[in-house]
Structure formats: structure tokens, C-alpha cells
Amino acid sequence: MKKKIFDVCVIGTGAGGGVVIDQLTAAGFSVVALERGPYLPTSEFDDDELRNGVRDLVFSANQQESFYDASTGETTQGSFSRISHCVGGTITHWDGMSWRFRPDEFRVLSTEGAVAGASLADWPISYEDMAPFYEKAEWDFGISGSAGAHITEGPRQKGYPNPPHPYRTASTRIANGARAMGYKPFPIPLAINSKAHGGRPECMRGGSCRAYGCPIHAKATTYAISLPRAASTGKLDLRADAMVFELPQKNGRVTGARYLDARGDAHEVLAKHVICAAGTIGTPHLMLQSGSSEGLGNSSGLVGKNLQFHHFPSAVAVFDEDMRGYTGFEGHVAFDDLHPSDARRGFIRGGVVIEANIFSHQPIMHSLALAGEGQTWGAGLKEHMRNFSRTVHFAGICEELPMESNRVELDPTLKDRFGLPLPRITKTNHPNDIAMSIWYEKQLAEVARAAGASKVMSPSIVGLDIKLDTPVTGAEHNHGTCRMGNDPEKSVLDKWCRSHEVPNFWVADGSVMPTNGGYNPTLTILANAYRVSDYFIRESARQSL
């Protein structure tokens, strides 16, 4: 029997892959979707902090990466990025913050000029190109928010489909502190239903979003929205536990994908097109394993380069009463007044400031991660534990300058459970970003004091210290390793996220982003996947791709 040739093979089922799968099956294409992780039934989506937030056993049980410290030559093995390996991908355990990047965040190079040591670039598309797809993503994913309250946002045609969520005590305090400093706080746009929407219920504000699956699917995910819709078309063949290890090529085109199942047995699927959405680490990891020694579609040498995270300068503020930080979501309130770039501050770029109870909304992570000097054990630790319900955490989501030396490669020695090379991460920080983080922490501490906090800590928890001290987890915002652009020598993909070299190979995840914006990136990944899908469908009709 002749082997079936699918119209499209999509690798990865997260924010990017899930949307592509949904859009292409709706347009009538036959799609085989390969997901390296297992299918988790909703009954796995509990709020056990140890299993989810601390041990990360639910979503990333088998995830392994290595971290290379170029200054010492030391390699550490671990799980740094907290990417989910499961049907639905990382968006399954996201916190739902859903921002549009600002117009200038699509043209950082022309806004700022070249910066030594950084590989700034303009996106090959503008905010105006992306705006209709932001709108599409906002309505498909039922964003709750207050349109117009975010005054530095680019122009929008339509408001949000859901009203904003109520604040908790902590949010009102941060908002008061921000107002006292002359800033304009507003509700964070969230992909969490404040009212029933899209066949999904209103949220119960139970307090476990980031690092957790939603048991009632009030939180919008590709698991709850895109994949069921795709399955209902009859056009989707979704294969979980399918670890793709090679994209075979013939006559300059990819022919499909080879993958290992849970038992380690190899399989091959054939497809006319391959759209890779394995994430900023997974996509270059796969491209570098495929093709010739330099990897698939890598004449530019840029596959895996320009790895970007975000910096999260933060303030941890202790108040004199219960802040109810364990209710609601990761964060409810934001202010964006510090975001516009201003070189007079001693650095360029910036980021939105969000209430982010990353570690202060559940007691194990609070006790482990936020302990100050003298609070790691003994009476000091117990006092720190007693501060749990009175602690509030807020942070900048600060744009990081891209650097070509920050990269994902194949680890030369360390292997995963299948014997495949681990993705190896190399990451240092640009001096601009260190100056930015230190400046932000000072401003956030001011806001905390203005809010009436009795104690303020500035722990620089994630991002900044990856190089300065030790590799820390928290690189869950990751971008840039297959940047799109108009010049094939300076980019991996064209403006439609199609390989400059391999005409039937496409990418639709965070790796396509030339720069990373000062906001949580997921809505941009969703919107871009709608944009790429739209082009693919239109061009197929026009020129039979």
C-alpha cells in the first residue's frame, strides 16, 4: 500500500502549532501533528504545588537541556526553560497575560540604531501587518481586558471580547503605589474568561494558573480551543509521544519527518509541507539535527543564534495585612509608564511592569525562593513563612537585547533518554540589560514603598543572573533562534516564516521573533501563527504550494 502523503506535517501543538493545526484543518488541509510529549487528560490538571509548580512533573517530566558557561567551560544539565512537553505545549500552563507588542517593538534597529555587542534587527513586518491577527487571537482566545486603558498600546479596531477581571487586595495596593508615583495602572489583558466565552466557563479565580493546567478550561489554551476544533474536522491525525529527530530532504525540499515513539521505535510520515513549532529551543535543535552538517536551512549560520529571554527585575514587598495574593491569577494589574525607551536613563528599551506573584502565591516557592539573608533556615525561615500571605511580588517584563553569541546548539556529549543530543544553551547578558534591570528594581522599590509596604526586597530572581551567579530556571519566555527577515544572509526565515532555502519548510513559534518586546510574548506567537496560516491558505489557492 502506498504511504499516505499529508498536506502538512506540523511539529508541536503549543501556541504556534495549535493555531496552525486549527487554521489549516479548517481550510480543508490534511494535517499530521507530531507532539513530543504525552496527551494529559484534564484530570491531571490539579493544583498540587509540589507536583506542578516545584517539581514540574506534570508538563515537563522528561525535559532535559544543558547550560554552557563559556567563561568557565562548565556544562550543567537540567531543565532551564520550563517548556511543556505535552499535547497543547507550554501555553497549557501559561498565566494568560496577552499583550500586543507596541509599534516600535517591531522596528528596534531603526528606532535605536546599531548597538555594540547586540544584534538588533527590525522585523520584516509592522504592527499594522500584525494588528488584524492580534484581533483574531484576542477573540478566539477570549481575552478579558479594558481596551483603551493601556494608553501606550498601538491602534486597535476592536475592544476585548470579555470585561476585565476584579482585583485582589494586592492589586489595589500596587495600583495605589503606582498612582502615587504618577503612573497609570490598568488591568492586565488575560486569556482567562471573566465571563463564559467560546463554550468555556467563567473562571473561579482559584489561584493556580502559571505552571498549572486549568481544570475547567476557563484559561484559553490550544489544548482547549484549537486542537478539539481541529479534531472535529476529521482532517487531523494527532500523534502524541512523537519525538521528531530528523526532517529528511530530497531535491532541496523536506519530505516529512522521522520520529521516535514512547518506546523508542522509529516512524516516518510524509507531507508536502512541514511547519515546525517546536519552540525556540526545540525548533533549532531539530533543524541542527537534520540535513547536512550545518543543519537544515542554515546557510546563514543563524539557526540557534540570537537566543533571547526576558529580564524580570522585581520587587518583593511585605505589607502588614493579608494581601490575598493566593487568590486570583499570577497578576491582575500592570503599569506601562516605564516602558518607552530613553537612552538618558543609561540604557535603551524597557518593559511593562506587572503584578506577578510568581513565587508569592503558593507557600513552597515562597519559602524556597524569596528568603532573604538569615531567612533560609531556623527562626528567620519561620518568620519568612509567616510573611507569606502579606507578601506581594511585581516585576518588569523587560526586553532583552539580542546577542548572536547567545544560542542553542547540539550538546557535543550529553544525550537525552533516546540518545539524541541535548539542546545546549549558552547565555550571557548585555551590559545594557544589567543597567536596565538595576534601574527598574530601584523604581519598583519606590512603587512598593509608595504602596505602603513595610519591607521591600529586590531579588533579581530570574533572567539577569543567568550569567552573574548561576543558571536559574525562569527562561520560559524564549525567542529569536530562527529570526525572520528580508535578507537571507541575516535571517533564517522570510517575512512569512518560510525558510529562505527550503521552500516547503516553515516555522511558527517564538523562534521567528527578531527581537522580544517588553511584554509576555504568547499573544504575539498566537497572532503570528494566524498570520502565517492565513498566508499559507491564500498562497495554496493561488499557486498550489
Place this chain on the structure above:
Amino acid sequence: MSEHNSTEVTRRAALRGTAVFAGGLYTALNMPRPLALAAMENSSAVLLTATQWPTVEAITARIIPTDHQGGAKEANCVNFIDKALANEDSASAPDFRFGLSALDLLCSEVHGRPFAELSPEQQDSTLASLESGSAKPWPAGGVTAASFFELVRVMTIMGFMADPDYGGNKEMIGWQVARYPGPRHHQGGYTPAQMLGEEPITTLWGEEM
């Protein structure tokens, strides 16, 4: 609690908590839950020996001491550690065993008595020497004193604050210390008035707060 002017010190202290998870010291294995949970129902030792159990219990009692509220001893953190080392954290069991025998050696040489029989002050100074890496004698060829201390510290905190189903946090003592009402995904969440403190929240142990 450090004020803002000691950012650098605070930063390093804060990082100690997170670094544990990335640095490979704390190694998690994906074990099926029913196995672990079945083990929790048994509060007698499954991995620790009869002499290791009181040593571990004594260490945990100094990491989270008892005051007007219960500490690690009352929360039965040693039971959590015993079950975790036999299940999800089995990869850390060799380090744990090495560290305990090294601690035995140290206490025997320095004090002539096992750790559990030392005074609280002696126990604290011994643990401080582990934490700083200055503990002597500490044999080579296994986990360092500082890494062993960090392993026990992290597991004690997990045992104090994790769901009681894991064998620690007995009677939700840890959650009472933290004023954390308990997980809410399957208890209907919170109302907007509760989120603002305008309506009380009934905790899982039946208190209104």
C-alpha cells in the same frame, strides 16, 4: 529581611532557593503518583534506617524550629523525606545516605554523641558548618557538606508546605504558619469579595480568615 540597600546580598540569598532546581542538586524523577501516595499512608520508615530517622528528624527540627506554632517535627517532615527519597526523589537517596553517614562521623569525632543527642545550640552550629562548607571532618568522594545541607533544607521546606497527602505538613501545620488557606481548584475558587478581603475565606482546616 534585607532592605533595598543590600540588594546584592538579598539577591544571592534569593537565588539559593531557585538554583537548587537548576543546578542538578535536587533531582526529580517522574514516578507514578499512585506509588508515592500509597507509600504516604505508611508513616513507618521505608527508606531511612532506625538510626537515620531520628537524625533526620532532629535536623529538620532545627531548619524549621517549633515555637508558639508547630515546626518540622510536629509536621512530620521526616516522614515526607523518607517517602520522597523512596519515590520521586530516589535519585537523591545516595547523596542523602552519604551525607548522613558523614554527619554521624563528624558528630562522633567532635562531640562523641550522635546529632540527635546534641543540644540545640550544638546542632545549630553543626548545621551552620555544613551550610558554609567548613564542616570537618567531612569525607571526600560524595556529596559536599553544603550540598547535603541544602538538600535536607529544601526537602524539609517541601515537607512542611506540600499537600499533607505526601506525608508531611501534618494537620496542615505549614499552611497555618503561612496563613495559606489551601489549594482551591476543586473547592470552587474565590469570590471577588474574598479576593479583596471583604468576605472571609474558610481554610481547609476550618478556620475563617
